[in-house]
Amino acid sequence: MILVTGATGFLGAELIHQLTRSGAYVKALKREHSTIPSRIASNNAIEWINADINDVATLEDVFSGVTQVYHCAALVSFRPADKSRLFRINIEGTANIVNxxxxxxVRLLHVSSVAALGDSKSGKMITEEDFWEYGTKTHAYAESKYEAEMEVWRGIAEGLDAVIVNPSVIIGGGAGFNGSGQLFKLIKEGFSFYTRGATGLVDVEDVARIMILAMQSNHTAERYIISAENYLYQNLFKEIADGFGVKPPTIEAKPWMMKVGWMLGKFRSLLSGKSSNLTRDAIKSSITKSYYDNDKARKTFNITFKPLSQSIAETCSALQFK
Incomplete structure (x- = not known):
């Protein structure tokens, strides 16, 4: 029996779709008031269970008969105010699943993130040998994903059979305008600015496919970067704009401009009581060039990634009339 946490999320839903399409039966965890994605809502191969990964008592019953766990549940946020929630859900929740x-x-596949790998060292490609390092300017989300991964490695040291995947930015129409979909929404609405940063991207279908291959393999105590290609944000924004048929961003957002924007957003949030989406961590990510090496996953599982140009076009098509 397979258990999937974070089952109603963007990645969890795609994973369940692929698992059940191949004939698997799945126990799927969701929060009580979560909305089940329409593509899997009427799937009879799914047993939906209301549970919280921070509620150990409830989870103990859920594990009855389970042999494999895909741990997808996590909070993604770059807002400093969410630090305690990030630690509780990402670290403590993962520790509960590991235990x-x-x-x-039970064999575990843990969905970590490239955020747990840290920044590039002297311009080198980031590989599975890299780890996030503590610094003076703590990145709460990255720290939470790093510490969550450390819980898995702690479990492995205690005899846990587990593999870890570190996806880069996951894209696909199923995200809607949430998560990476916020970027597509921004460009669709005529955003004029781009930054000099770069990052890795990957299609959600590829992430789920490689997760299943990793789970079904005999590999244990390994981690794999799942990233199709590295893109400059300027090029990414242009391709998204082309996909929507809108004018691409033409103005470079200099670091000083973003800092001014952050200060203005901070001031507005004090007046309105609402958090600003432009945080220090978001600014840092947008101007950092992070290039990820996918050789290990590609060679281990003998896979070819979907071209990002195709993924971007498909995502734009799916979101065109939303």
Whole structure:
């Protein structure tokens, strides 16, 4: 029996779609008031269970008969105000899943993030050998994903059978305008600015496909970067704009401009009580060039990634009339 946490999320829903399409039966965890994506809502191969990964008592019953766990549940946020929630959900929640997998002899696939790998060292490609490092300017989301991954490595040291995947920015129409979809929404609405940063991107279908291959393999105590291609934000924004048939951003957002924007947003948030989307961490990410090496996953699982130009075009098509 397969258990999937974070089952109603963008990645979790795609993973379940692929698992059940191949004939698997799945226990799917969701929060009580979460909306089940329409593409899997009427799937009879799914047993939906209301549970919280921070509620150990409830989780103990869920693990009955389970042999494999895909741990997709996580909070993604760059807002400093969410630090305590990030730690509780991403770190403590993962620790609970690890402990229950150990107690029940269950194989675990943990969805980490490239955020847990840290920044590039002297312009080199980032690989599975890299880890996030503590610094004076703590990035709460990256720290939470790093510490969550450390819980998995702690479990492995105690005998846990587990593999870890580190996806880069995941894109696909199923995200809607949430997560990476916010970027597509921004460009669709005529955003005029681009930054000099770069990052890795990957199609959600590829992430789910490689997760299944990793789970079904005999590999353990390994981690794999899942990233199709590295893109400059300027080029990414242009391709998204082309996909929507709108004018691409033409103005470079200099770091000083973004800092001014951050200060203005901070001031507005004090007056309105609403958090600003432009945070220090978001600014840092947008101007940093992070290039990820996908050789290990590509060679281990003998896979070819979907071209990002195709993924971007498909995502724009899916979101065109939303």
């Amino acid at each position: 229950l997998c150990l107690q029940n002899g």
